[in-house]
Amino acid sequence: MSGVPGLAKKGRWLTALSTVAVFSGLAVAVTYAVAALSFPPGTRLAFGVLVGAVSVAFNVAGDVFEQRRLKTLRGLGDGTIAPRPQALAEAAREVSRSPDTSFGVVLVLLGGGAMLTALLWSLLSEVPRSTVLRVGFLGVAVAPLTAVMANLMSWPRVRVVLRELVAAGLPVDAAYAAVPARFELKPRLVLFAGVATLTPLLLVADMAVTRLGRALSPGGAGGLVPVLVLGGLVLLMVAACAWLVASVLSAPLAELAKETDRLARGEFGQLQLVPGEFELWAAAGGIALLEIELASTNRRVVDAASSIVASTGELSSGRGEHLSAAEEQSAALAATTATSEELARSARQIALNAQRVSELARGTLDAARAGKHSADAFTTAMQQVREGNQAIADSVVRLNKRVQQVGRIIEFINGIADKSDLLALNAELEGNKAGEVGRGFSLVAAEMRRLAESVMQSTAEIARLIEEIRDATNAAVMATEAGVKATDAGAGLAQRVGEGLARIVEFANLSSDAMQSISLATGQQQAGTDQLVASMADILNSTRAAADASRSMESTHAELLLVTKELDASVRTEVKA
């Protein structure tokens, strides 16, 4: 797993300059010792070895301590920790604490190292007490300046690492939030000024005293070179510290100035980290917050402007539509008004018709009731006719039977008459054959024949009559049967007619009620339609007025649209610029 490229080995890089500061201070201290101290014979080597050993050991220990305080940063650098915002923020906190850590470590190492060196040297060699004490003093005197220098030298690198963290994904506002602002610039500057003033002062004073004593003592001929070197070193350190302070302060200020200038020009959007310390950090955080706020406000303004432009556009086209719609509406309303008037006329006609139909329905009801009574009477009459017909049919059948009986009797009589005629004929023939004797007999026979013939004529007449009666009765039977059937059919029809009329009465009743309701409703509708016509006229007038107003609004709105577009363009230009 590879870490964040920009953070690789940045832990060591961040604290490397504190080692430089330590060795710078060490150089000052050693120089001073060489120039100011009078080493007993044979102790110089031991001193040199001690200083070297202690300084290396302490430096290593200090370095380990410092690296332990940068665990997250190192983890991000070598990839053991994922570059999540939380880890990045923790690394930012570690990094921002790093200069103070260096300060403390350097102060303790130099002071403690001088003390330890002096103690060990006194144990190893025969060295005057005053010399040992002066070694210790030297460490205490040089340590604050060295610590300040280490502290100041760390800040630029801290800033670099913070930028790398932001580049690795730490949001700028989160970076500002992660590292709390400390308002300590003033005491720091006072401390620095004090250290920068007191350290040369102490060293120079000590040097002066030492030099004075040596000059006074016989054989003491101290050169000016070590003093000048020492003075130069100290001045160099102080000057470095002053330059560092100035640069530490000026760089963020310059950047903040640029930032504020950018904000002033309205270029929001990409937040820039401005690493700095103390009040500068707070100021940078505040400016960042301000930018965020400004960006948000600007977005809202742009959105609002866009909305206004869009709305104005829509409103503009809407005005046009509204205008044409109003004109269409006006035309439609004119047509509707005409239609309404037509409707009103129709409604009046309908009301009139409904009134007539209602009267007709009432008439129909009365007629249907009368019809039903007639149909009932007709049904009864048909029933009576049917019964009468049946009686006639029965009588005719009985008559037919009697006539048949009479016919048989007549046939019988006719047969007897025929036989009598034949007998009389033969008797007449025989009487005639008998000549004069049979004349009387013949006369009687002829008379008998006439009688028989008249009987036969009568029976023939009767037979003819019977035939006629038979035909007549047959016709009557058929007629009465047909009559019975017809009356049956008529009775059925009459019953159906009665039922139909009963239903008609029912429907006519309903329709009469319905027609009265319709008549009432159409009357009301007519009134409503008249009101509608009046209302339509009013609406038409109002709509015409609205159309006129819309036309005047249209021109006003075109001007408004122009203004709005200008506003939008200006807002966008500002933002982009």
Next chain:
Amino acid sequence: MTATDSVVEGVVLCRVGGDRLAVLAGDVVGVELPDGASPYAGRLFERVASIPADARLLRHEVAGLVVDALEVHAERLALMRVPEVMKWVVGGALMGFVQAAGSLWPVVSLPALSRHLGGQAGRARA
């Protein structure tokens, strides 16, 4: 005046359509199915009806007469004389009349009738 001058013993009563005739049983040598050559008695009554399917042929030697149906009456019957004005009918083959089964039956001589009909057929062919 006596209407009968002889008796006959055994006659064959024949039905031809709605009409009747009788022949002497002794003249009939056999009853057969129509042979197609013998004449149909219906012709004597001027009937044009075709011969029924169940008609019978009264065989007399070489000739015969086809009738619709027949029954044999074996009793003695008085043979009533033919009126003078009818003696010439069917070439004199009409022998008389018998009363049988409640009806009057004309009795014809089968040989004489055959001769008469054969003669008629011969004249018709000539």
Next chain:
Amino acid sequence: MAELHRGHLVFSCGASLYAVPAETAAEVVTLPLLTRVPGAPVHLVGVFAHRGEVLPVVDLARLAGKPLDEAFKRAVLVRGASGAVALTATRVLGVSQLEGKQDRLGDSGLSAHLRGPARGPAGEVAVIDPEGFFDFLARGGA
């Protein structure tokens, strides 16, 4: 031939009136169901048994060439030397004296055996000459 002033039985057959001398008219009968005779001419409509005698029935209308549709109810029995025949009658009017001539009414057929013209109470009558009429029938009515 009997004299006209003596009684004649007058009868009609169809539209014609005929008469026979009363002494030759044996009887007036009601015709029963007739038996048709095989090979008989059309005017010999059949026979019937009457008082033990077979009587032939002669249809005068057919014989005169004027056949009638109606069935005859009555017949007049006429007796000659060679027997009796029944003459169909539509109506038998009775015995009457006739006036008029006794000449032959024709030269051939039935009319050769009718005499007249004679008149009766019912109109003009043709009188049948029985003997010639019987001969005529015995010859086959031709």
